[in-house]
Amino acid sequence: MKTAIATVSISGNLREKLAAIAKAGFDGIEIFEQDFIADTGSPREIGKMIRDHGLEIMLFQPFRDFEGLPEAMRRKAFDRAERKFDLMQELGTDLVLVCSNVSPHALGGIDRAADDFRELGDRAAKRGLRVGFEALAWGRHINDHRDAWEVVRRADHANIGLIVDSFHTLARKIDPETIRRIPGDKIFFVQLADAPLIDMDLLYWSRHFRNMPGEGDLNLLGFMRAVTATGYDGPLSLEIFNDQFRGGSPTGLARDGHRSLVYLMDRVKRAEPDLSLDLPEIPDRMTVEGVEFIEFTSQGEEADKLAEMLRVMGFRHVGNHKSKKVALWRQGNINIVINTETTGFARSAYLTHGTGVCDIGLKVSDAGKTAQRAEALGATLFEQAVGPGELTIPAIRSVGGSVMHFIDEASGLSKVWEVEFEPLEKDLDAVDAGLVRVDHIAETMDYDEMLSWSLFYTAIFNMEKSPMVDVIDPDGLVHSQAVEAADGRFRMTLNGAETHRTLAGHFLADSFGSAVQHIAFAAEDIFASARAMAGLGFQALPMPQNYYDDLAARFEIAPDLLDRMKELQILYDEDENGAFFQYYSRPYGDGLFFEIIQRRKGYSGYGAPNAPFRISAQKRLMRQKGMPKL
Ligand code: MG
Numbered sequence: 073m074k075t076a077i078a079t080v081s082i083s084g085n086l087r088e089k090l091a092a093i094a095k096a097g098f099d100g101i102e103i104f105e106q107d108f109i110a111d112t113g114s115p116r117e118i119g120k121m122i123r124d125h126g127l128e129i130m131l132f133q134p135f136r137d138f139e140g141l142p143e144a145m146r147r148k149a150f151d152r153a154e155r156k157f158d159l160m161q162e163l164g165t166d167l168v169l170v171c172s173n174v175s176p177h178a179l180g181g182i183d184r185a186a187d188d189f190r191e192l193g194d195r196a197a198k199r200g201l202r203v204g205f206e207a208l209a210w211g212r213h214i215n216d217h218r219d220a221w222e223v224v225r226r227a228d229h230a231n232i233g234l235i236v237d238s239f240h241t242l243a244r245k246i247d248p249e250t251i252r253r254i255p256g257d258k259i260f261f262v263q264l265a266d267a268p269l270i271d272m273d274l275l276y277w278s279r280h281f282r283n284m285p286g287e288g289d290l291n292l293l294g295f296m297r298a299v300t301a302t303g304y305d306g307p308l309s310l311e312i313f314n315d316q317f318r319g320g321s322p323t324g325l326a327r328d329g330h331r332s333l334v335y336l337m338d339r340v341k342r343a344e345p346d347l348s349l350d351l352p353e354i355p356d357r358m359t360v361e362g363v364e365f366i367e368f369t370s371q372g373e374e375a376d377k378l379a380e381m382l383r384v385m386g387f388r389h390v391g392n393h394k395s396k397k398v399a400l401w402r403q404g405n406i407n408i409v410i411n412t413e414t415t416g417f418a419r420s421a422y423l424t425h426g427t428g429v430c431d432i433g434l435k436v437s438d439a440g441k442t443a444q445r446a447e448a449l450g451a452t453l454f455e456q457a458v459g460p461g462e463l464t465i466p467a468i469r470s471v472g473g474s475v476m477h478f479i480d481e482a483s484g485l486s487k488v489w490e491v492e493f494e495p496l497e498k499d500l501d502a503v504d505a506g507l508v509r510v511d512h513i514a515e516t517m518d519y520d521e522m523l524s525w526s527l528f529y530t531a532i533f534n535m536e537k538s539p540m541v542d543v544i545d546p547d548g549l550v551h552s553q554a555v556e557a558a559d560g561r562f563r564m565t566l567n568g569a570e571t572h573r574t575l576a577g578h579f580l581a582d583s584f585g586s587a588v589q590h591i592a593f594a595a596e597d598i599f600a601s602a603r604a605m606a607g608l609g610f611q612a613l614p615m616p617q618n619y620y621d622d623l624a625a626r627f628e629i630a631p632d633l634l635d636r637m638k639e640l641q642i643l644y645d646e647d648e649n650g651a652f653f654q655y656y657s658r659p660y661g662d663g664l665f666f667e668i669i670q671r672r673k674g675y676s677g678y679g680a681p682n683a684p685f686r687i688s689a690q691k692r693l694m695r696q697k698g699m700p701k702l
């Protein structure tokens with residue numbers, strides 16, 4: 073598989089783009105005229121610079137408004153084409169994209185267009201060049217790949233072929249299966265872009281909202297299955313126009329782009345086994361069976377405060393690492409680790425972000441294969457020196473730079489607690505609060521990074537994303553999206569902040585980058601847990617009386633149940649399946665907090681309708697503590 077990306081897809085100047093594209097592992101690029109008009113090098117120098125990056129120029133674009141013009145304009149169009157051909161030869165590329173005519177002067181007529189392309193093919197052939205025709209979804213007469221194919225078929229010229237673009241086909245809801253009937257050798261180039269389903273003008277949608285395959289809602293898998301079935305084995309190229317991406321990091325975008333192509337083709341290979349695609353064998357998406365541990369990095373008093381927070385939630389300090397300053401706290405199936413080392417990754421994470429989650433351990437069936445898949449999808453493996461007798465646990469860097477470990481039973485990694493930790497004397501009086509497992513981990517990030525995160529989780533793990541919801545902070549909007557493993561055994565919520573005035577944005581600014589903002593633990597009986605925790609000195613986030621008055625108006629809740637909820641500051645929600653109870657801790661430090669939840673009868677959400685009230689209550693407390701920014 074040869075991969076390419078249109079230079080317009082990522083941010084930066086041409087030189088920054090090329091460096092990022094080469095680093096991500098692409099074989100080549102589609103070059104846009106705008107890219108080198110802005111550069112000071114001559115086309116010949118730019119062509120050389122691209123090749124010096126190890127990249128091939130696989131396509132030059134665009135050449136617009138060519139076919140089906142009245143005679144006077146037609147002559148001029150051929151003159152324009154000759155000038156583009158000159159430029160292509162200087163750059164060093166042999167394929168140009170002609171997109172279908174949008175001019176009001178275009179006359180239409182399949183044979184007229186085919187005649188134009190036949191003549192263009194003759195001119196291109198003299199120079200050893202090729203021409204690909206693409207139907208724009210908003211083309212004046214040709215706006216469907218089936219019609220573009222008919223033009224190419226009737227042009228019947230070796231140097232004229234078709235270019236298909238997933239956006240143009242799928243945005244117009246054209247069945248991608250129709251591509252299967254096109255001969256693969258007449259498809260000269262394939263462009264890929266996904267997009268979120270939004271009902272809007274096609275041109276505007278295309279120019280502003282395209283995203284990487286797998287980041288949107290279009291049927292890219294169906295499209296590529298059909299393309300692959302034709303026998304096409306040319307480049308797969310990303311052509312993404314996206315407002316957010318224009319301001320993003322070129323390296324991150326190029327990495328996401330390459331990841332999206334590897335992931336898509338891995339899916340195609342699995343869905344079309346009879347095509348015997350020549351692609352590297354990589355392990356399938358891994359099912360996450362749960363959270364094995366959550367590791368905090370901290371120091372001194374902050375670490376003591378965090379330990380106290382765990383204590384009042386019913387956790388017990390059950391062991392210490394044999395050679396490192398790492399404490400293990402446990403309750404139910406939840407392992408929390410507090411790392412206060414003064415060297416290594418946890419230390420550097422502390423210096424950059426302060427006290428917070430620096431590492432998450434996921435339970436999987438095969439830890440080695442999980443790391444192998446992640447690496448094939450462009451993740452960086454993480455390695456740190458291992459002491460004598462310690463286990464080597466496969467790990468990667470996740471999107472924000474924190475670490476993710478993979479733990480399985482089969483290779484004995486789940487024994488890490490016995491192998492590496494010294495148990496502490498059991499405190500027989502210690503009270504457990506009935507928390508049984510991690511329900512979800514909420515990561516806060518810049519809104520612009522959300523797609524990177526969801527692609528990371530869905531490409532590596534057997535996880536699906538749910539629709540994005542808007543969470544209303546009194547000072548702005550936070551976008552929230554859940555990614556979940558089958559059976560809800562692992563759930564992440566991704567919260568994208570756009571302004572520092574929201575609680576999430578404030579946290580983001582204070583933690584210098586994306587970070588876990590809250591962890592939700594599941595209780596078997598939330599009322600019993602709330603009472604047990606109160607007995608240990610836990611202070612729940614106080615909710616106002618108005619909240620409970622509103623609940624009584626919105627839901628049928630028995631008065632005594634409502635009274636108990638009010639007494640324990642428990643919030644409520646329900647969906648078509650069942651009921652949901654939750655309460656929160658008060659914020660720790662810059663806004664990290666804990667949540668206790670109970671899902672009844674398959675409630676599948678996260679209490680989003682309660683978020684504005686929770687955020688207001690948290691801000692009230694933080695303002696009292698003198699945080700003027702809020
Ligand atoms: Mg295109």
Ligand code: MG
Binds near residue numbers: 590592
């Ligand atoms: Mg939550």
